[in-house]
Amino acid sequence: MPAAVKLRTDYSAGALRRLATETKDAKQSRRLLSLAAVLDGMSREDAARIGGMDRQTLRDWVHRFNEQGLDGLTNSWNGGAKGRLSAEQKVELAKIVEDGPDRAVDGVVRWRRVDLQRVIKERFDVDYCDRYVGTLLQELGFSHISARPRHPMQDARIVEAYKKNFPRTLKAHLADLPKGKPIEIWWQDEARIGQKNGIVRQWARRGTRPRQPADKRYESAYLFGAICPARGAGAALVLPYADTWAMQQHLDEISRHVKRGAHAVLLLDRAGWHTTDKLKVPRNISPIFLPSRSPELNPVENVWQFMRQNWLSNRVFDTYNDIIDAACQAWRKLIAQPDTITSIGMRQWAHIGQSK
Known part of the structure; x- marks a missing residue:
């Protein structure tokens, strides 16, 4: 049997125990307690048992303590193998x-x-x-996610210029309003809800391919929706068609949901039933049109995605009335979550200076 290694004596047993209570490294603490027991005259076997190790391991830690002091009682980590890519x-x-x-x-x-x-x-x-x-x-910060569609004719410079210049656009549209008039930013869009419904991703066991019902019929309705992210509010109608008449009904509905005494700026795309001069825009609404081929600027597109993924997809609607009921229920669930509307809808570039 090899002779016991003599332990350095510049630390007393009491000092080692005190250091064991102060360190945040549990392994170092156990090793300090074993060494303190050695200094107290305890057998090496019993001292090793205090630190949860055998005698040979205790001998190794004594060597490291003698050579490096307290730092020798911590686990050294070299960071692993060097990456093969610089x-x-x-x-x-x-x-x-x-x-x-x-x-x-x-x-x-x-x-x-x-x-x-x-x-x-x-x-x-x-x-x-x-x-x-x-x-x-x-x-490197990547994840495997679904891409969003982008119109092949979209000009990214126009989109960025629109966002950059929006405060001036807003000011120009509101120039005739009284000073101090409260301003609300609203967004509007339409979604088709129907029997030819979507199927979204779901959690399932590896190696399985879950199945969901998919209807091939074509009955559908249109959900006209608008949100005010700053208030977490919204206004919607489920209508049979997307046309000028339907848009007029939705404008009137939005007008009723604008806070009393406030004026709404309504951002919407350039669909024909949005831009027609046959619309009678309520006095408390000023429409501002988004650039063409830029649906990603409109957060209501994200609202539709949220509603489909959580409440509308993976379903079969037997009748037209079932479609109406599902769309209404989904919108009511959304309205009951104002924080969700705010989280999805806020766009910093559009919500600067909402008061005139």
Whole structure:
């Protein structure tokens, strides 16, 4: 048996116990208590048992304590193996993912892990398995999500200019209002709710393919909806058609929901029944039209998505009245959640300076 290693004596047993109570490292605390027991004359076997270790392990910690002091009683961590991609290469990979594939060069219209596995090998000469590519993408801040549609003729510069210049646009539309008039920002849109309904994602066990009912009939109605995110309020009608008459009914409904004494700015797209001069716009509403081909500017689009995912999809409507009832119930559930309306609907660029 090897001889016991002599323990340094610049710390007393009491000092080691005091340090054991002060440290936030539980493992270091147990090792300090074992060493304190050694200084008190306890056998090495019993002292090792106090720290939950064997005699050889205690001997190793004595060596480290003698050489490094208190720091020697903590677990050292070297940070693991060095990554095979440098920081610069990871930045380049992130840009490749964000830019998306070139169909003519890469042969695909979206990146899969196996495609990026090939790109990493060709570009950086690093061979990863496709599963680790997914881990690497998460590390770089990416997740596998559904893309939103974008009109192919959309001009991103027009969209950004619209947001940037909105305060001036708002001021111009409200120039004739009395000073100090409270202003509300409202958003309006329509959604078709019908028997040819959507199916959305759901949680299910791996390896299974859950099934949901899907109707192939075409009966439908239109949900005209408008929200005021600042108030968490809304106004809606379920109507059989999307036309000028229906839009007039919705304008009148919105007018009734504007706070008394306030004036509503109504942002909406350029559908024909929105822009026609046959509409009689209520006096407490000023419509402002969004740029063409820019549905992402309108948060009501996100409201429709929220309602479909939570209350309207994965269902079959037997009759037209069932469609009406489902749309009304979904809207009432939304109105009962004003914080949700605010969370979905607030757009910082549009809600600057709501008071004239």
